Amino acid sequence: MSPTTMRALRCMTKGQSPEIQEIARPEPAKGELRIKVAACGLNFADLLMVQGTYQDTPPYPFTMGMEVAGIVDALGDGVNGPAVGTPVMVFGGQGGLAEYACYDAARVTPLPDGANMSEAAALQVAYGTSHVALGYKAGLKTGETMLVLGAAGGVGLTAVEIGKLMGAKVIACARGADKLAVAKAAGADHLIDAETDDIREAVRALGGADVVYDPVGGDQFKAAMRACNPEARILTIGYASGEVPQIPANILLVKNLTVMGFYWGGYLAFKPSVITDSLAELVSWHAEKKIKPHVSNSLPLEQATEGMELLRSRKSTGKVVITL
Known part of the structure; x- marks a missing residue:
């Protein structure tokens, strides 16, 4: 491979499996820096x-990969x-x-010397989503009860961890004993098995939810909404179930509920200081x-597509x- 080229995982057209290609190494434009990706x-x-x-x-074709950790290279x-040489x-x-990869220098966050690069790459979207959603958006308070759906997933697990740091009682809902054990290790106070338990009744038996963190959608959203306490806040984060829930406004009215749409990356466009x-x-x-x-x-x-399949399944x- 030439010193002026690099390997990259490229998505060429809609619906086509991404592939590794050799492409030109990017040069940082005005206001940008280049990172040697770790x-x-x-x-x-x-x-x-x-x-x-x-x-x-992005427009096709493009190089995939949303969150990066590495060393400033140029x-x-x-x-x-x-x-140059700073871990970021x-x-x-x-x-x-x-x-x-080249990025706007204003969006880069320096890391301490010796930082674990894999953990830094894993931190941004998942922890950033939960940190901003629970603190800035929902205003989670000490002593409140929070229900986390998809609690062993990328963002759900961080919601469990950050919810406990913020002083909440955390109910973790995930599929199967192995995933629930991961949520328990992250600090969950109560566990609900989405495969076998009635989510609505299980949450009600624990006193109801004041905040719901939902990256799943579908039937789990519906069950969680019906298990909310008056004035509860529901954060709709994503739809891993494949179903975008349709919200009956009459239930919001009767219980004085608030449903909050939350897209972490969207703040980069209109209020980047939040991020x-x-x-x-x-x-x-x-x-x-x-x-x-x-992690x-x-x-x-070379196994990036296998990693994506782990998420899909x-x-x-x-x-x-x-x-890298």
Whole structure:
């Protein structure tokens, strides 16, 4: 391979399986820096991008990979730092499943020397989503009861962990004993098996939910809504079930419920300080060992499509990370 080229996982057309290609190594434009990528976290959104159904799918063809950790390799014009050699992480939305990637320097978050790159790559979308959703958006309070659906998944597991840090009583709902054990290890106070338990009745028996964190949708959303206490807040994060729930407004009215749509990446367009401030605090929490990203699978670039299949089949827990 030429010194001016690199390997990258490319999505060429809608619905076509991505493939590794040798392409030109990017040069940082004005205001950008280049990162030598060490690790890139996979997300459910990557699966949607391949199918062209994600709200921020780039024009085809594009290099996949939303969240990156690595070392600053070069600075574009007008960029004073972070300096070359600095470990950093960035949510770029695309481009991370490659040996090098260029990003707006203002969006990059420096990391402490010696930072675990796989954990840093796994931290951004999952922890950032839960941190902003529970704190900034829902205003979760100490002593409240929070129900987390999909509690062993990439974002669900971080909601369990951050909910406990914020002083909530956490009810974790996931499929099967193995996934529930992962949620329990993250700090869940009560466990509900989505395969066998009646979610509505189980939550009611525990006193009802004040906040619902839902990356699943479908029937689980409906059951959770009916288990809410008056004035509860429901965060609709995603639809891993494949079904976008239709919300009966009369139930919202009778119980004084609030349903909050939440798309973490959307804040980059209209209020980026929400994201950058959150990530800075999460880096501090990670350095202080208050949070510990759970990486269930770490795979090389050549196995990136296998990693995506782990997400599709729901065989992973926590995060799947690709290392370079």
